[in-house]
Amino acid sequence: MRFLATAALVAVSLSAVLFLPLHDVQAQSQQRAAPQTAQAPATTQGAAPAASRLPERIQRPMVPIDPVTLRAEGLMIRLWGIRPVTSSETMLELRAMELLTSLIQEGQVSCKLEGGVVPELIGRCVTQENRELALELLNNGYAIVDRRQTYNMPFASGYETAQEQARIAKKGVWALKDQQAPTLPKWLQSDVLAPLVIFGGMFLGFLFNALIMLRFMGRFSQSQSSENLQAERKEALLQSRERQVLVTTLEGELTENKNKIEAFLVIYGDLLKTLNDPVQTPKYQQVGDIVQKHPSYSKTVFEANVGKLSLLDIKLAGHLSKLYSAMPKEQEYINLDQNVPLDTAVKLVEKVLQDAEELLGPIAQVVRELQEAARQ
Numbered sequence: 418m419r420f421l422a423t424a425a426l427v428a429v430s431l432s433a434v435l436f437l438p439l440h441d442v443q444a445q446s447q448q449r450a451a452p453q454t455a456q457a458p459a460t461t462q463g464a465a466p467a468a469s470r471l472p473e474r475i476q477r478p479m480v481p482i483d484p485v486t487l488r489a490e491g492l493m494i495r496l497w498g499i500r501p502v503t504s505s506e507t508m509l510e511l512r513a514m515e516l517l518t519s520l521i522q523e524g525q526v527s528c529k530l531e532g533g534v535v536p537e538l539i540g541r542c543v544t545q546e547n548r549e550l551a552l553e554l555l556n557n558g559y560a561i562v563d564r565r566q567t568y569n570m571p572f573a574s575g576y577e578t579a580q581e582q583a584r585i586a587k588k589g590v591w592a593l594k595d596q597q598a599p600t601l602p603k604w605l606q607s608d609v610l611a612p613l614v615i616f617g618g619m620f621l622g623f624l625f626n627a628l629i630m631l632r633f634m635g636r637f638s639q640s641q642s643s644e645n646l647q648a649e650r651k652e653a654l655l656q657s658r659e660r661q662v663l664v665t666t667l668e669g670e671l672t673e674n675k676n677k678i679e680a681f682l683v684i685y686g687d688l689l690k691t692l693n694d695p696v697q698t699p700k701y702q703q704v705g706d707i708v709q710k711h712p713s714y715s716k717t718v719f720e721a722n723v724g725k726l727s728l729l730d731i732k733l734a735g736h737l738s739k740l741y742s743a744m745p746k747e748q749e750y751i752n753l754d755q756n757v758p759l760d761t762a763v764k765l766v767e768k769v770l771q772d773a774e775e776l777l778g779p780i781a782q783v784v785r786e787l788q789e790a791a792r793q
Contacts, residue, residue, distance in 0.1 A: 497531045664787050716744060
């Protein structure tokens with residue numbers, strides 16, 4: 418009995434020792450698993466929006482906007498695995514875009530997205546005829562492989578093969594790459610001759626430019642001389658016309674004065690005959706009379722153009738000035754009353770006629786000179 422009781426006590430002690438550690442381990446395991454279980458839904462919820470923002474494939478009409486980029490409605494897709502060539506040849510870029518346009522032909526383009534963030538994505542795109550656009554650009558030498566994207570990827574070998582075929586066929590950028598810069602001829606590669614030719618060429622260039630400048634200046638000077646000559650001709654023509662007008666108007670005014678003198682001589686010639694008639698009683702002895710000392714000369718044209726007499730010959734201008742100075746400015750009269758003796762009246766009228774006749778000759782002479790100047 419004592420043996421059985423001792424065995425039972427040992428069994429209970431062993432059970433307590435073994436059970437308590439196992440229970441603690443299970444509790445700690447449950448505590449560690451609980452946070453992980455709680456975090457799992459959050460991770461799942463965070464991944465769901467990312468999957469909705471970046472679909473696996475996009476298919477819609479697209480147009481090229483540069484040699485490696487397509488534009489769809491609200492999106493821009495850069496072709497995966499290639500990058501544009503670096504060249505100063507704008508024609509390569511234009512031909513690349515023409516190739517993409519001819520391949521798409523306003524049809525649907527299907528792109529397998531490889532990365533990027535909306536609205537700028539990266540994808541491998543094929544046309545409705547299942548022609549991959551990146552491979553077509555590589556085949557024609559309009560793009561080169563972007564090995565940062567294709568490294569260790571299953572499509573790398575196909576892209577490299579397409580690029581190598583374009584290089585061997587010297588298409589696109591590879592045709593420009595193989596063009597070697599022209600080298601100097603052997604006769605210019607001499608250490609003495611090459612500098613001589615270079616500096617000689619510079620000297621000849623300066624000389625050529627100097628000759629061009631001299632010729633240009635000569636033509637410019639000739640043009641200026643021609644313009645000055647034309648201006649002088651125009652001025653001379655203008656002066657000639659002005660001189661012609663002046664001569665014509667002065668001739669008209671002097672002719673008018675000549676006619677006035679002739680009329681004056683006729684009138685007072687008749688008066689002198691009346692005074693010398695012994696039978697007829699003079700009019701002034703009956704009622705008195707008034708006699709003009711000279712005709713009413715016209716001097717308006719001359720006085721308005723005194724400053725333009727330099728247009729005429731010096732001799733002609735002098736004759737005109739002297740003639741117009743001899744013409745009285747204001748009209749003067751002689752009063753013959755009834756007490757004036759007949760002899761005195763006759764002498765007064767004869768003096769008036771003599772003064773008027775003395776101007777006829779100078780006026781006729783100047784008129785002839787003006788007519789000759791007008792013909793010139």
